[in-house]
């Protein structure tokens with residue numbers, strides 16, 4: 001069966017065609033700027049058409065990992081990363097894009113958690129993906145816990161500097177998203193810091209680079225600890241492009257989680273995502289293979 005996984009991100013989209021193809025075929029594109037649903041959809045349809053032309057046999061199942069909140073009818077209710085998508089009937093559009101195929105979609109954090117749990121051979125896991133935002137998910141007894149929005153856990157009641165995309169202060173995402181980290185690094189260094197600059201600064205032991213990352217590590221550790229207290233997962237996984245691109249990121253979170261140990265509570269072991277920045281894409285393919293989201 002030919003399957004297509006699509007990982008929809010805040011700035012780019014990754015696609016993987018798998019099945020009869022050896023090896024899987026990958027494609028990716030950046031969303032056009034500024035955000036406009038018509039232009040976005042045309043870009044997606046163009047990329048799908050190019051992959052479809054190479055799919056033999058035809059695509060039978062599609063899984064889509066979405067960062068947006070989508071209601072049961074398939075309509076986007078919130079996506080701070082691309083607010084113009086609110087109200088878009090993404091379910092109907094996806095079904096129209098893939099006539100004859102089984103199309104399913106789910107939260108990107110939920111499917112990433114599933115993919116990482118499976119890869120680790122764990123029946124339960126919590127996942128935090130650090131990228132343009134902070135996505136997250138949990139798996140219990142081998143199944144995703146729907147609607148587990150770990151990025152919007154409030155972990156800092158005194159936060160007033162960075163507002164989360166959702167409008168609140170104090171969310172994990174407000175402290176730990178890639179853009180939030182880079183804004184902090186820019187303030188601390190006093191000049192614009194791109195991601196590569198942050199990575200180099202960290203490798204060189206620059207104080208401003210570590211100071212820009214510490215609030216992110218603290219927020220992620222607080223989230224892992226809270227989720228650990230509630231769910232007692234076998235593992236906690238830190239993924240996403242920001243974590244994958246900065247050596248020592250996960251270890252710094254693990255160190256802080258260990259600092260929250262208390263008698264009677266064993267914090268979950270914290271591991272880097274085995275699938276690197278591709279957890280959601282693998283999860284989207286699992287969704288295509290097995291279903292589990294809305295059909």
Ligand SMILES: [Zn+2]
Nearest residue numbers: 152164166171
């Ligand atoms: Zn939030």
